[in-house]
Amino acid sequence: MYRRTFLATGAALALSRPALAAGTALRIGLITPPAHQWSKSAQGLADRLAAKSGGAVTLTVLPAGQLGSETQMLQQLQTGALDMAFLTIGEFANRDADFGALLAPCLVKDIPGARALLAKPTAGELLDKTRALGLVGLGFGLAGMRQTLLRKPAATVADLAGRKIRALPLPQEMDFWTRIGATPTPLPLPALYDALSNGQIDGMQIDFEGTWNSRYFELAQEMLASNHMIFPMVAVASARRWKVLPDDTRTLLTAEVQSALSEILNAYDGLDAAYRGQIEATGFPVHTVGADFFGPAIEGWYETWRVKTPILTKLEADAGRA
Template identity: 55%
Template sequence: MFKSLAGIAFAVGTLSGAQLAAATEYRIGLITPPPHQWTVTANAIADELREATDGRIDLLIFPSGQLGNEAQMLQQLQTGALDFAFMTLGEFANRDPNYGIFLAPFIAEDVPAARKLLSGETAQELLDGVDKFGLEGFGYAMAGLRQIVMRDEVQSVSDLSGKKIRTVPLAPELDFWTGLGATPTPMPLPALYDAFANGQLDGMQIDFEGTWNSQYYEHAGSIIESNHMMFPMIAVGSARKWADIPPEDQSKISEVMQRHLDELIGKYAEIDAEYLEKLRGTDVPVKTVDRSFFGDSIDRWYEEWRTKTPLLQQLEAEAAHE
């Protein structure tokens, strides 16, 4: 009897060791810090995949640009040095203007409208199109709607003229700020706090979540609730690495990732409201504006970008039917 039990224990131990040896590690890179919802979602995906596959799929999270900036991560994905990434659309839009259309000012009036556009036909067409970059596309999510945080108090759009505004290096966003007479200043997110605190920057385009969690409001003289732009994220993988993943694991990764991405978008209506309420409790004045605040600069932006990408009008048509 003792020998039988010992044999069973040895067999179980051997099986566990084999399962452990069969575990496959994948890496996913992000530029967002650990508290950000993109990183929180990546960790939730990793936890579910690990549990659902008894540890066979181990997704390792690298936040805060640990693996490099987005241009570097894109190159790693293309070569197969990186497995997955949550990325802004910057590197895509700078290679193909069509990917910039989701940055169209006021294309989505709120988070539910943005969610519909990011699951619509135009979005799917562009998601399928990432194969030309050597990538596999899984879906979209977003951060909160874009707001404006300034060192000085702002009464009108003219107060933004000549100001250095931190942006991401994304052509549609840069054009938006140039059209306002401001100086868009791309800067890595980890460097933003110090640059804003020491006056290297006059302001930033960001969401309420980042404004609160990174405490940018501590050096702000004005917060403008504008909701003027959505800020999509695209989840992609290396096509080279994806081709080597067993079909059953491909199916599980896709299903779990797509579900969490959609849930993430839906959360942002509540997230935006929660952090706006917190910011209203500070000493920094919060000014609420609409499209008219920006004058005719929005119309000029659309005129320019309709000539750059025919898909913009297609997306506008989708938005009009929401």
């Protein structure tokens, strides 16, 4: 009851906030820690909004899940209690399987391929689907390509049989790991360090940035540089808040969010290489593997999900895979 009252009150306060002439105070929520590129770019967005509006538009950045989980933040966006958020693709794939098509294994080979894919019309169709959730989709970002971190080395995909690999609780991800013989094991991000340390999981799919910043490699024996999946982010605004903002504020926000997303999309070319280099500099083994490492499981995955989510075929065409 308290939570429902809080959200309702927050929505009322949000809708009564003054317009640009008297100053517009906005908030953006993220689950990433302050050191993560998404959080850094969000702070850069806040700085530019303040500078370009002469201080009339302020944006408070709330990283590291200060406002709760992404599910909770989405609810706050829907009521108008939160203005903006950078949300992972998982929060949308849980509500519309079409978003999960972006998690197709080996859909693109690298960050430039991912960046190009997210600029294509099919990704735009997915962005438009955020309207049904009471959101305004402002664009896509991404994190680094997904790699495979293991407590014990794996020379072939057969060596992953039965191993517990942390994955997001999304049907597309779970199906991928199941098909290669592993046991997908959903766990929340804050639990990963201890789970890897005590053997609750045998590995995880993770990017180089998260591996370095959280020191996961100190608990493992090998990293497969597999680049097997992209991990998009969706920048959204609350539709309730958006419709009461002045036109010039919306114009400014749209332009500056696009600038922040471009910064993120371009950053990971260098970030993936830099973080991989830092990990390897410690002497930790990182071995590059291609799509062939995963064997026929990938094509089996596509055969199934083209039927379940036909938009996948369009994404394949956009990616040059078809």
